[in-house]
Amino acid sequence: MDSKQEKQYIFNMKLARIICLYQILIPNSTSIFGYNIYHIVIVIFGSFMFAISMLFPIGLLYLRNDIIAIMYYMGCISNFLLSSFKMGNILYHAKDIWKCIDVTSFNYISYKHYDRNVFKNWQTRSIRITYIYIVIALSAFFCWIFSPSVMNKSIITIRNIDGSYSKYRMNIFNIYLIASHETYNKYFYIFYAIEIIISICYVYFTIVFDVLMLLLCFAISYQLETISNTIRSLGHEICTRDNFRTLHEKHGIIYNDLITIMTDHQNVLKKLNDFYNIFRSITLTQIFIASSSHVFIWFIAAMSIDEGDNADSILSFKLFIVLPLINFQLFMTCSLFGTIHEKKDSIIFALYSSNWTDMDLKSKKMILFNLTLNNANQLKMKYTNTKIVNLEMFSHVSIIITTKYAIK
Numbered sequence: 001m002d003s004k005q006e007k008q009y010i011f012n013m014k015l016a017r018i019i020c021l022y023q024i025l026i027p028n029s030t031s032i033f034g035y036n037i038y039h040i041v042i043v044i045f046g047s048f049m050f051a052i053s054m055l056f057p058i059g060l061l062y063l064r065n066d067i068i069a070i071m072y073y074m075g076c077i078s079n080f081l082l083s084s085f086k087m088g089n090i091l092y093h094a095k096d097i098w099k100c101i102d103v104t105s106f107n108y109i110s111y112k113h114y115d116r117n118v119f120k121n122w123q124t125r126s127i128r129i130t131y132i133y134i135v136i137a138l139s140a141f142f143c144w145i146f147s148p149s150v151m152n153k154s155i156i157t158i159r160n161i162d163g164s165y166s167k168y169r170m171n172i173f174n175i176y177l178i179a180s181h182e183t184y185n186k187y188f189y190i191f192y193a194i195e196i197i198i199s200i201c202y203v204y205f206t207i208v209f210d211v212l213m214l215l216l217c218f219a220i221s222y223q224l225e226t227i228s229n230t231i232r233s234l235g236h237e238i239c240t241r242d243n244f245r246t247l248h249e250k251h252g253i254i255y256n257d258l259i260t261i262m263t264d265h266q267n268v269l270k271k272l273n274d275f276y277n278i279f280r281s282i283t284l285t286q287i288f289i290a291s292s293s294h295v296f297i298w299f300i301a302a303m304s305i306d307e308g309d310n311a312d313s314i315l316s317f318k319l320f321i322v323l324p325l326i327n328f329q330l331f332m333t334c335s336l337f338g339t340i341h342e343k344k345d346s347i348i349f350a351l352y353s354s355n356w357t358d359m360d361l362k363s364k365k366m367i368l369f370n371l372t373l374n375n376a377n378q379l380k381m382k383y384t385n386t387k388i389v390n391l392e393m394f395s396h397v398s399i400i401i402t403t404k405y406a407i408k
Contacts, residue, residue, distance in 0.1 A: 010123045010219045011104035012130055012211075021208050024090065025098045039091050042205075046084050049201040052194070053080040055177060068303050072315065075296040076173060078289045083202045086209035086282055093278045097212070100278070103271040104219035109264040111257065114226050122222035129218075129332070130211050136325050141203045143321045144172055145196055147314075154314055170314065172199055210329060213283070216275055217336035223268045224343035230261055231350040251360040258363055262370050265347065272340070283333060290330050297323055 016022040023029045023038050030037045056077040090097065102108050106119050147170070154170035166181040168174060169188050172195040177184075184191060234257060301316040348371060356367050 008106045009104045010106075010119070010126050010222055011101060011215050012127050015127075015130060015134070015211065019204075019208055019211065021212060024208070025094050025101065027095065027098060036094075039094070042087060042091060045197070045201050046087055046205070049080060049198055049205075050084050052175065052177075052198055053077060053084070055175065056080075058176060058178065068300055068315075071296050071300055071303075072319075073176075075293050076175075079293060080198070080202055082286060082289050083205040083209075085285070087205040089278070089282050090209060090212065096274060096278055100216060100271055100274055103223060103268065103275075104215065109223060109226065109268070111230065111260045111264055113257075114230055118226050118229065119222060122218055122225075126215055126218035130214055133210065133214065133328060133332070134207065136328055137203060137207050140322050140325050141199065144318060145199055147318055148172060148192060151314055156315075171195055209282070213279060214332060214336065216279075217340060220268065220272055220275065221336065221339045221343050223264075224340065224347070227261060227265050227268065228343060228346045228350040231347065232353045234258060234261070234354040251363065254359055255363045255366065258366050262366070265370075269344075272344070283337070287330065287333060290326050293326055294323070294330070297326075 013022060020038055024036070024042070032040060053076075056073050106116070151170045156168045156170060156174055157165050167185075168181050169185050171188070171192055175191075175195060175198070177191060177194070179187075179191075234254065297316075297319040300319060304313050304316045351367050351371055354367065356364055359367070
């Protein structure tokens with residue numbers, strides 16, 4: 001794909017190539033024994049990350065006397081497993097996702113008189129926001145992996161089951177790897193290398209999934225907004241554009257335009273349905289885990305202040321570095337899905353706002369049919385039977401989780 005073709009996509013192809021998302025999804029990518037080489041590498045590192053994550057429950061058992069360690073480990077377990085689940089979902093649905101990428105193209109919808117300025121606005125917006133997200137994620141990543149070097153004299157004290165205390169050097173995550181504190185401190189750099197691999201996998205898997213989801217959400221929102229704006233002007237524009245046509249010819253043009261636009265609308269809704277089927281379970285799980293992590297961070301910070309432990313204060317500082325990333329994930333996810341719902345529902349008002357009073361009976365029947373069809377289509381990303389994914393739901397989930405742990 002050359003640079004001219006890339007400009008026809010809301011999908012940020014330059015960024016997709018840098019993070020290897022394009023190579024992961026494209027069907028004819030480099031392969032070994034019929035398998036995508038990028039998939040093989042990801043499976044190897046993902047399996048390593050998953051295996052290490054399975055040691056966390058042992059750490060929970062061993063450190064059950066330390067409430068701060070338990071809360072921290074619970075947050076790490078959920079986020080590490082979620083990132084593996086995200087990447088696994090992309091690999092499993094790679095072919096279906098590649099088909100969904102079509103919706104990011106300006107030429108996906110076939111009507112000739114769509115406003116291209118809308119496309120440029122959404123394209124610019126998507127590129128800027130994805131780059132901002134990358135900067136936030138990488139900033140948190142580098143702060144965490146270099147924290148042991150900056151705080152090389154910091155010691156974490158853990159209360160054991162028998163009441164004794166163990167002192168460990170500050171590492172990236174301080175994963176419990178079935179080693180005594182003497183062994184851990186002696187071979188610190190080996191454990192440090194293991195945790196660097198884990199952190200790279202976690203950040204990479206998270207970035208790839210979130211960037212893909214953001215770009216598809218932007219693309220679908222753009223397509224729905226473009227169709228809605230065009231329907232709203234339907235019948236009004238033809239009167240000024242074709243002054244020399246007869247009334248019968250104008251009615252024929254309007255009817256043909258209406259058929260083309262509504263066909264485009266149905267095609268976009270099909271892509272939206274495919275998108276929901278692929279990302280629904282992951283998105284809802286991410287909202288819950290990110291909201292839980294948000295509460296864990298504030299809980300650990302409050303406990304650290306109360307106990308006055310220096311190591312716990314350092315841990316709280318590191319967790320606060322991650323807080324902007326978590327907030328960005330939650331806000332953008334809920335905001336974009338709320339935007340999709342809004343753009344989808346705006347089609348009804350757009351049909352009513354068209355110049356349907358001056359159309360012939362055939363066009364009026366078509367508008368009425370599409371009004372009924374759109375009302376019947378309740379395709380939305382839902383958390384429950386009544387709660388859709390939007391900013392209101394995010395605040396609702398956060399309040400529930402906060403109240404739950406406040407009561408405890």
